Amino acid sequence: MATKFADRMQTVHRSFIREILKVTEDPSIISFAGGLPNPELFPVEAMRKAASDVLAESGKEVLQYSTTEGYQPLRKFIADRYKSEKGIEVDPEDILLTTGSQQCLDLLGKVFLNSGDRVIIERPGYLGAIQSFSFFQPEFVTVGLENDGPDLNELEKILAMDKVKMFYAVPNFQNPSGLTYSAEKRKAVAELMAESDTLFIEDDPYGELRFMGEHQTPLSKGYLKDNCVLLGSFSKIAAPGFRLGWVVAESEVRDKLVIAKQASDLHTSTVSQRIMYRFMKDNDIDAHIEKIRERYRRQRETMVECIEKYFPEGVEITKPEGGMFLWITLPEGMSSMDLLDTAVAHKVAFVPGRPFYVDGSGENTFRLNFSNSDEEHIEEGIKRMADCLKDFFSAKK
Structure with missing residues (x-):
């Protein structure tokens, strides 16, 4: 079949993030990998009522x-x-x-x-x-x-x-x-x-x-x-x-x-x-969005504080004022792809940075998602990552 595929299929690959998410289906893994909104904030009841009203009034x-x-x-x-x-x-x-x-x-x-x-x-x-x-x-x-x-x-x-x-x-x-x-x-x-x-x-x-x-x-x-x-x-x-x-x-x-x-x-x-x-x-969409903002603000603050508290020196982070992600840069010469293998063994996951660079660089970077975890899991997950990083840093000395 390979000869029948269009040439364009040779230049496009599976989403690296979607592949990592398969690993994180293990409930014991704390995942900072996906770009997922927090499902606890989904307006389930309001959507149920909206769906019911729409179908009842204008179904055909x-x-x-x-x-x-x-x-x-x-x-x-x-x-x-x-x-x-x-x-x-x-x-x-x-x-x-x-x-x-x-x-x-x-x-x-x-x-x-x-x-x-x-x-x-x-x-x-x-x-x-x-x-x-x-x-x-x-x-x-x-x-x-x-x-x-x-x-x-x-x-x-x-x-x-x-x-x-x-x-x-x-x-x-x-x-x-x-x-x-x-x-x-x-x-x-x-x-x-x-x-x-x-x-x-x-x-x-x-x-x-x-x-x-x-x-x-x-x-x-x-x-x-x-x-x-x-x-x-x-x-x-x-x-x-x-x-x-x-x-x-x-x-x-x-x-x-x-x-x-x-x-x-x-x-x-x-x-x-x-x-x-x-x-x-x-519904009051502004009030709903404000709930999301407040939750994400707390989760972002928890993640930044825990990184500053537990990660070894030499790690740089971004401190976003919104959104769902922050970015980690390790010292030159360190591979986040290698770190991922160790992290998954310690029951925590993230997205290595290299797939975000079309030129193949970014080996020493990775992304963390803070929106899809509560504060307790964020702290525990960052502790696990810190242990991995300390071992990683020691092995490089």
Whole structure:
């Protein structure tokens, strides 16, 4: 069969994170590996009522095929929330509802990428975007991340290259690093992008999850008006199982995305869209998000405090003001892949950093997820990791 597969299948591999999650099915393992929201915060009862009401009142309509663009009242809800929460104007007609924001990446790849086109991603970069764009056989070019955003000198040089089709970025609580672009960096990036023909793709699944510091305006639509798209998701603030996301794009781009989506799945689940809208309309979503923020703030603080207390010297960490992840850097010469084997034996798991680097670097880095554990398990898991690290460090002496 190998000779029958398309050439593109040679460049795309299984998600490393999904493979690690198989290991963590063992209930005795404390897992910081997955990018999972905390299920204790899922609004189960409110969703049950929303589903019941929708099916009781509009069952025949909801179970029928629908339009590709998505349920209009839900698109208007998203646009209104951009205005009230972010201070930016978005036309509901420029919103396309998708099957998770991951589908946005696939559609953008189909619409924009030819084999050999250059795609800029952050270093380290979001693994889901690397996997999705890889199907279209681009050349990835990476821009390094500083504490407040991308290295502007690197970015300017890259944008001067030929065939740089798009720049994919996660400016808020970046996955995997947890870093956030400052207002100054957002403005500077927008100025560089405005001088180029490169499409800016802003993925913002974590923007609502700020639990300390000041909210930042989206780079696209806030600082950069044209040649940009903005992605969003209900997965982190409501229910990932619904697989509901969206893309905001001006009409010419949106129309092409609609064509690509029609070829992919006709439309996103009408049932999911209608239930989500009913949930949003009938409940105080701001109060629900505030509960998530408060829980994640406590879990993040616990993880940072435990790392500072138990980890050996020489380990660097990011201290995010929101989101779901923080990033660990070990001294040069140490392998987080090797550390993972030892950690799993000690019943704790994380994601090594190397899969987040398309150039094969990042051997001494790894990602920790704090959202899907309570404080007690976070402390115990960090203690287990600290024991592994101390043994690791001793063996290197």
